Amino acid sequence: MSKLTKLLTLLMLASLALAACGPQATSTPVQAPASNINCMGAKQGDQLTVMYQWSGAEEESFNSIIKPLLDACGIKIVAQSSRDNAVLDTTVKSTPPDVLFWPNLTPLKIYSDKLQALDTVGADKGNYASYWMDMGSTNGKWVAIPVKADVKSIIWYSPAQFTALGYQVPKTFDDLKTLADKMAADKNVPWSMGNNNGGAADGWAGTDFIQDILLATQGPDYVNGILSGKVAYNDQPVIDAYTLYQKWASDPKYTVGGADGTVNTKFLDAIYKAFSNPPEAMMVKQSGFAGSEIVKQFPTLKYGTDFDFFEFPGVKGVQGGADFMYAFSKSPAAQALVAYLTSANGGTTWAKANFGLSPNKGAAGNYADPQAAKLGDILANAAGFTFDIGDGLGDPFSTAEFKAIVQVVQGSDIKSTLDTVAQAQTATLKK
Amino acid sequence: MIPRIMKQGRLAPWLYLLPALLIMGVFVVYPAIGTFRLSLLNSNSRDSAAVDCLSGQPCWGIFENYRYALTNIDMLTALRNNAMWLLVMVPATVIIGLVFALLADRVKYESLAKAVVFMPMAISFIGAGVIWRFVYYIETGSGAQIGLLDAIISGLGGKPVAWLSNPVTNNFALMAVGIWLWGGFCMTILSAAIKGVSSEMLEAARVDGANEFQVFWNIMLPTIMPTIVVVTTTMFIIILKIFDIVFVMTGGNFGTEVIANRMFNLIVTNAGQSTAIAVVLIVLTIPVMIFNVDRFRKEEAAR
Numbered sequence: 001m002s003k004l005t006k007l008l009t010l011l012m013l014a015s016l017a018l019a020a021c022g023p024q025a026t027s028t029p030v031q032a033p034a035s036n037i038n039c040m041g042a043k044q045g046d047q048l049t050v051m052y053q054w055s056g057a058e059e060e061s062f063n064s065i066i067k068p069l070l071d072a073c074g075i076k077i078v079a080q081s082s083r084d085n086a087v088l089d090t091t092v093k094s095t096p097p098d099v100l101f102w103p104n105l106t107p108l109k110i111y112s113d114k115l116q117a118l119d120t121v122g123a124d125k126g127n128y129a130s131y132w133m134d135m136g137s138t139n140g141k142w143v144a145i146p147v148k149a150d151v152k153s154i155i156w157y158s159p160a161q162f163t164a165l166g167y168q169v170p171k172t173f174d175d176l177k178t179l180a181d182k183m184a185a186d187k188n189v190p191w192s193m194g195n196n197n198g199g200a201a202d203g204w205a206g207t208d209f210i211q212d213i214l215l216a217t218q219g220p221d222y223v224n225g226i227l228s229g230k231v232a233y234n235d236q237p238v239i240d241a242y243t244l245y246q247k248w249a250s251d252p253k254y255t256v257g258g259a260d261g262t263v264n265t266k267f268l269d270a271i272y273k274a275f276s277n278p279p280e281a282m283m284v285k286q287s288g289f290a291g292s293e294i295v296k297q298f299p300t301l302k303y304g305t306d307f308d309f310f311e312f313p314g315v316k317g318v319q320g321g322a323d324f325m326y327a328f329s330k331s332p333a334a335q336a337l338v339a340y341l342t343s344a345n346g347g348t349t350w351a352k353a354n355f356g357l358s359p360n361k362g363a364a365g366n367y368a369d370p371q372a373a374k375l376g377d378i379l380a381n382a383a384g385f386t387f388d389i390g391d392g393l394g395d396p397f398s399t400a401e402f403k404a405i406v407q408v409v410q411g412s413d414i415k416s417t418l419d420t421v422a423q424a425q426t427a428t429l430k431k
Numbered sequence: 432m433i434p435r436i437m438k439q440g441r442l443a444p445w446l447y448l449l450p451a452l453l454i455m456g457v458f459v460v461y462p463a464i465g466t467f468r469l470s471l472l473n474s475n476s477r478d479s480a481a482v483d484c485l486s487g488q489p490c491w492g493i494f495e496n497y498r499y500a501l502t503n504i505d506m507l508t509a510l511r512n513n514a515m516w517l518l519v520m521v522p523a524t525v526i527i528g529l530v531f532a533l534l535a536d537r538v539k540y541e542s543l544a545k546a547v548v549f550m551p552m553a554i555s556f557i558g559a560g561v562i563w564r565f566v567y568y569i570e571t572g573s574g575a576q577i578g579l580l581d582a583i584i585s586g587l588g589g590k591p592v593a594w595l596s597n598p599v600t601n602n603f604a605l606m607a608v609g610i611w612l613w614g615g616f617c618m619t620i621l622s623a624a625i626k627g628v629s630s631e632m633l634e635a636a637r638v639d640g641a642n643e644f645q646v647f648w649n650i651m652l653p654t655i656m657p658t659i660v661v662v663t664t665t666m667f668i669i670i671l672k673i674f675d676i677v678f679v680m681t682g683g684n685f686g687t688e689v690i691a692n693r694m695f696n697l698i699v700t701n702a703g704q705s706t707a708i709a710v711v712l713i714v715l716t717i718p719v720m721i722f723n724v725d726r727f728r729k730e731e732a733a734r
Contacts, residue, residue, distance in 0.1 A: 264571055264596055
């Protein structure tokens with residue numbers, strides 16, 4: 001609440017300053033960006049309500065991204081920050097925000113009739129890969145576009161180790177399998193895995209691994225088929241993915257400590273093991289946050305030489321998360337925000353703010369941080385995008401999936417274990 | 432001379448009972464009925480549980496949630512584990528409590544010894560679970576063993592054991608924590624009972640030439656038997672509802688699932704199944720309750 005009051009005070013001061021300048025306010029020093037910002041008819045002092053989950057540093061980043069727009073058009077923004085679905089629901093049913101940012105596509109399903117079609121409120125689809133529009137459309141109406149995304153389909157490794165031992169970064173999924181076998185034959189453990197998350201969430205790191213294997217062997221349509229129920233979770237390719245994963249995650253030749261290691265190691269410890277001196281493993285599959293964790297644990301290691309990452313080889317689309325923008329209002333101020341964030345200029349500004357990745361094509365080449373730039377390239381070149389299957393489906397599926405990972409690592413029969421998960425999948429989709 | 436209102440009429444007993452009945456009704460009977468009602472509804476708590484039936488699979492109609500509670504593979508593991516917990520932990524806590532109480536009775540530093548054994552009860556169970564996770568910690572890479580048990584084992588040249596994930600050891604590893612926590616509780620109550628045995632009776636037995644074992648077996652044990660029964664039934668109920676240790680240490684993974692943990696995990700996602708499990712748990716405790724009340728009545732009658 002104090003953040004909100006602070007923000008409001010700040011905005012009030014800003015608007016006072018603007019009012020003092022009078023109608024000439026648009027000719028303030030910030031002129032360069034103003035030239036390519038389209039105010040969509042928004043007037044000085046127009047109010048815009050937005051709602052999002054960001055808070056703290058995230059909220060500050062977002063404010064810095066939209067500042068050029070607010071400065072150029074004189075829009076006053078009133079923000080509400082909440083992570084609560086119930087708060088979203090009450091707000092939308094009473095006084096919907098003009099523009100909503102939400103980290104999933106649930107609003108698309110629930111509020112599709114209240115949402116504005118984005119092409120009627122100034123969104124520029126030319127700056128996005130077409131799969132984003134497919135994902136954000138319902139019954140032919142395009143209502144959601146991602147403004148922020150992250151990519152999980154990556155593998156961390158040490159370029160120095162790879163060079164010293166004569167390993168090449170794999171280009172295809174078969175290369176990866178061959179590389180893992182070669183490392184195991186050389187008595188270098190290829191993987192460091194950690195599925196221990198203190199009980200209830202044990203196994204989540206494994207579900208990402210399975211999903212990447214499926215993205216490599218089958219592709220994003222197949223993974224989305226699991227989410228929609230077209231593909232049952234005990235389908236043969238899923239069984240094959242688990243079979244490979246079982247070998248990698250439970251054989252001490254392929255992972256640190258074998259099955260005991262995988263189920264007892266915490267995911268952060270698993271990251272450290274691949275970069276300790278001497279390293280206990282050659283590779284660790286983990287999302288982008290691993291980079292900052294490696295630096296925290298080993299401050300002397302340098303990105304690019306001591307640690308680096310490559311895209312999970314052969315994936316025909318990436319997995320990750322995304323924050324989507326929805327418009328409930330057609331007001332000029334709302335249109336100005338939608339137009340600004342979907343413009344190439346908006347993508348550029350987002351990339352420069354170092355606030356996750358932007359799926360906007362304007363972001364390419366504008367990331368300040370080299371790791372973000374590399375992840376941004378992976379995202380920009382991805383042929384498709386999938387959410388985490390467990391997050392997408394929810395319970396009871398996700399709990400069953402977590403359990404299945406743990407059981408398979410400990411040597412359960414894959415077919416019968418996945419039959420149980422497939423049942424949970426059916427039950428989940430029926431809800 | 433006694434005012435009329437004080438004379439017991441037909442209404443007076445009810446008047447005295449009213450506060451108790453009201454409180455019981457609001458906080459026990461009403462929630463119990465509510466729980467049972469929810470257990471017949473599906474995950475949205477509005478439609479009948481029968482809606483959850485999948486075609487081509489067995490269905491118990493309105494009692495579908497009970498089919499889950501009694502036949503689901505995770506629930507079967509939980510029921511089996513709860514039975515194991517009862518078989519191991521009830522005798523273990525009562526016997527260990529009794530042994531400590533007897534031994535402490537014979538030493539000078541009795542209160543200190545008892546305080547040490549009772550101490551774990553003062554720790555929150557969640558905290559105890561976290562502490563014991565460190566004790567059972569296994570380092571699976573090339574690092575040194577920092578978990579107490581595996582450090583000792585590897586120090587003696589043995590192979591470290593994955594206490595919590597190995598299905599052979601993990602249930603017993605968790606029960607050991609339970610015994611550590613509850614042994615002191617049993618000891619305290621049994622110790623009070625031992626103090627209550629009249630010293631004249633014990634001295635009379637010794638004067639008659641009974642050895643210490645005979646004194647214990649023939650005099651003390653029969654005298655404190657009612658207390659032992661109380662402690663046993665109390666432990667039975669407590670262990671049937673065991674939750675914290677499992678939730679903190681394994682989350683029910685690796686085949687350590689117990690009934691109350693299933694109930695907890697499902698309450699958010701499927702209140703119907705969760706409450707069905709709760710009802711099963713209540714039904715399981717009822718025989719013990721009946722036994723307890725029955726014995727209590729007999730004791731009252733004997734006075």
